[in-house]
Amino acid sequence: GDSVTxxxxxxxxxxxxxxxxxxxxxxxxxxxxxxxxxYPGEGLQLLLKATKADDKGSxxxxxxxxRKETTSFHLEKGSVQVSDSAVYFCALSxxxxxxxxxTFGSGTQLTVLP
Amino acid sequence: ExxxxxxxxxxxxxxxxxxxxxxxxxxxHEYMSWYRQDPGLGxxxxxxxxxxxxxxxxxxxxxxxxxxxxxxxxxxxxESPSPNQTSLYFCASSSGLQQYFGPGTRxxxx
Numbered sequence: 001g002d003s004v005t006x007x008x009x010x011x012x013x014x015x016x017x018x019x020x021x022x023x024x025x026x027x028x029x030x031x032x033x034x035x036x037x038x039y040p041g042e043g044l045q046l047l048l049k050a051t052k053a054d055d056k057g058s059x060x061x062x063x064x065x066x067r068k069e070t071t072s073f074h075l076e077k078g079s080v081q082v083s084d085s086a087v088y089f090c091a092l093s094x095x096x097x098x099x100x101x102x103t104f105g106s107g108t109q110l111t112v113l114p
Numbered sequence: 115e116x117x118x119x120x121x122x123x124x125x126x127x128x129x130x131x132x133x134x135x136x137x138x139x140x141x142x143h144e145y146m147s148w149y150r151q152d153p154g155l156g157x158x159x160x161x162x163x164x165x166x167x168x169x170x171x172x173x174x175x176x177x178x179x180x181x182x183x184x185x186x187x188x189x190x191x192x193e194s195p196s197p198n199q200t201s202l203y204f205c206a207s208s209s210g211l212q213q214y215f216g217p218g219t220r221x222x223x224x
Contacts, residue, residue, distance in 0.1 A: 004156075034212075043118070043204055043215035044157075089156060100145050100208050104156040 002027045006090050006105035013080055013112050021075040021108050023064075023090035031092040033057075033066050033073040034102065038087040047075075047088070080112045116141045118216035120205050126222045127195055135190045135219050137205030145208040146188040147172070148180065150201040151218075157204065163188055195223040 007022040025031065032051045036044040048057030053068035062077045073090060090105040118139045127133055139146065147162040149172075159172030163182040177199055179191040188207075192199060200223050205216040 036215075041217075043217045044206075044213075045215070046212045049212070100147075100210065100213070101162070102157075102159070102213060104149075104158075106154055106156040 002031065002092060002094060002103050004090050004092055004103055004105035006088075006108050008106075008108070010109035010111060013110070015082055015112055015114050016079045017112075019075070019077040019080045019084075019110070021088055021090075021110070023073045023075065023105060025071050025073065025090075025092050027071075027092060027094060029094060030068070031094050033064070034091040034093070035062070035064055035073070035075050036089040036091060036104075038089065038107070040086070044089060080110075082112045082114050085110055085112045116214065118205055118207055118214050120203075120216040120219050122219060123217065124220050126224065128224055129196055130194050133192050133195060133221075135192075135203060135205075135221070137188045137190065137216060138186050139188075139205075139207040139214070140186065141207060141209065141214065142185065143207035143209055143214075144185070145210070146182070147206045147208070147213070148178070148188070148190050149204045149206065150174065150199075151204060152201050160190070160203075192221075195221075197223050199223050 003026045034049045035047040037047045048059040050057040050066035056065045064075045087107045089107045091102045144165045148160040149157040158174045161180040163169045203219045206213045
């Protein structure tokens with residue numbers, strides 16, 4: 001079946017450091033890909049998405065590029081802030097451009113220290 | 115304000131005592147879903163609903179029931195809770211372009 005694999009956490013960085021969280025997927029077709037963020041005590045919020053190969057999703061300084069050849073969707077940010085501390089989830093959907101029927105990775109806890 | 119609400123936010127109960135977690139959305143979405151979040155496992159889908167009176171099993175439906183009598187509400191029912199259902203539960207609704215999540219319900223079954 002379809003699956004998402006994320007790098008294991010927790011990840012601890014100093015403020016202004018560069019962030020990469022790896023995400024790879026296994027799917028029988030061409031999924032839509034998402035990054036969700038969960039701040040402490042809250043539900044998940046959509047951070048960014050990409051619906052086809054070579055698309056780049058971006059939001060709040062975060063970026064991820066849909067790489068079909070490596071089946072990857074790595075999350076990056078050039079300079080993290082303390083307020084970026086959260087759990088990040090990579091997810092895919094096979095529902096043709098839709099966000100329904102999401103398959104999630106296990107999540108990566110990020111802590112940014114001042 | 116567009117939102118998904120869940121109640122209660124926290125619940126401690128005993129094995130076998132029936133409970134219902136309510137979920138409501140104000141965005142007129144047709145699609146709604148329930149997930150459970152467990153450490154190291156991410157979110158796993160329990161049930162989903164494509165529209166009123168249309169529900170289907172997700173990846174981990176055992177021990178749960180749902181109903182969709184109205185478009186805005188999608189309650190999760192545990193008829194006989196067991197300790198392995200101790201988890202953090204999220205309701206979500208979707209316009210198709212993204213899913214909107216509720217704040218979560220932390221359930222402890224002793």
